[in-house]
Each structure stands twice: as structure tokens, then as C-alpha cells.
């Protein structure tokens with residue numbers, strides 16, 4: 001049944017929106033990435049590792065990863081008030097947690113690694129793209145990592161399980177489940193669920209999420225190879 005289902009934007013159930021990735025786009029950051037996915041546009045900059053003098057915030061056994069997700073006021077149809085809010089604080093925390101398992105933080109005791117995720121334009125799926133972009137920017141900063149973390153959302157729209165929900169699908173759909181994985185091991189580093197899925201629907205959605213993440217991982221690797229492959 002899913003095979004015949006065509007979504008409002010013309011995609012079949014298992015198609016992601018067109019994606020474009022680039023790294024090394026900012027001169028003054030230690031690492032950076034720019035991602036487009038449909039109409040989403042996200043810029044990520046990494047600063048660090050740098051020594052963290054504050055005893056209160058530093059850790060003797062490794063670096064502290066501090067991700068900051070921010071939506072600029074004109075990134076959405078209805079102007080967003082500048083500055084942090086509950087949603088951006090939550091997303092900043094979850095992006096840090098999704099990426100932490102991939103980084104050898106223990107190599108940098110009493111240090112911090114700051115990651116700024118600026119959403120320039122949003123169209124659904126920005127937390128996953130933030131994870132994908134942050135992971136690329138960290139690799140661009142040459143921070144040792146076990147793997148690149150890949151992420152995409154799956155969900156239920158018009159009774160069909162679909163991947164990479166648009167803003168409209170996110171808002172009108174029956175379920176939305178963003179997922180991040182470490183492709184090499186298949187470990188899930190982040191999963192949220194908004195709405196309801198039955199057990200078979202959840203299993204179908206997870207399979208679609210894995211397929212989507214592995215596809216995105218290929219694009220991430222190609223993006224890194226384009227810059228560093230010849231060396």
C-alpha cells in the first residue's frame with residue numbers, strides 16, 4: 001500500500017528531500033558545515049577544543065561538548081523572537097547528547113568544544129539536520145571521532161509511514177519520530193516520538209529511519225572526501 005502513496009510534495013514514502021552539504025565554509029571557525037535539505041538552510045561552526053578555565057564547568061577527564069541551536073528571526077514564516085527559548089534549549093541539549101557518543105572527548109581534559117547551529121531557514125527537520133551538520137563540522141575541525149552521526153525523522157502521515165517529514169507533514173501528521181544513529185555500529189544515539197505508532201508501524205518506521213540515516217551518512221562521507229580525499 002505504501003508503494004502507491006504519493007505525498008503532497010510529490011515524494012514517495014521513502015524519499016528524502018534534496019540535500020546539499022558543504023564543509024569549511026567559515027574562515028574563522030575551527031570547523032564548519034552548511035546543509036540544505038528542501039528549504040531548510042543550516043550553518044554550523046565549531047570552536048575548540050579550547051582550555052576551559054572555569055573549574056565549575058570543566059571536567060578533569062574530558063572535554064565538555066556545548067551545542068547551541070538557534071533559529072534566526074526570519075528563518076520561519078511567523079517571525080521568531082530572537083534569543084533562546086524552551087524549544088531551542090531542549091534541542092541544543094539533545095544535539096549535544098546525540099553526538100557525544102561519537103567523540104573521543106577524553107582526549108581533551110579540562111577543555112570545551114563549542115558548536116553553534118544557526119537555522120537560517122526552517123521547513124521541518126531542523127534538529128536532525130543540526131545533528132548531521134554538527135557532526136560534519138566537528139569532523140572538519142579534525143576532532144577525533146568514532147563515526148559521523150547521521151539523523152533523519154520518520155513518521156506517520158495520512159496513515160502511511162514516511163521518511164523526512166516536511167513542516168506541513170510534521171504539523172498535520174499523526175506521528176513524528178526524529179532518530180539519530182552511529183552508522184558503523186547501528187547504535188541509536190537519539191530518538192524522540194511525538195504522536196502514536198503501533199508496534200508494527202514503529203518497526204517499519206525504524207527500518208525507514210535506518211535507511212535514511214545510511215543514505216545521509218553516504219552524503220556526509222562524500223562531503224568530507226571532497227575536501228580531504230586527495231590528501
Ligand code: UDP
Pocket residue numbers: 076077078080087122123124125126127128167170
Ligand atoms: N517552526 C516554526 N516556528 C517555531 C518553531 C518551529 O515555524 O518557532 C517550524 C519550523 O519549520 C520547524 C518545524 O516547525 O522546522 C518543526 O518544528 P519542530 O519543533 O518539530 O522541530 P524540527 O522538525 O525542526 O526538528
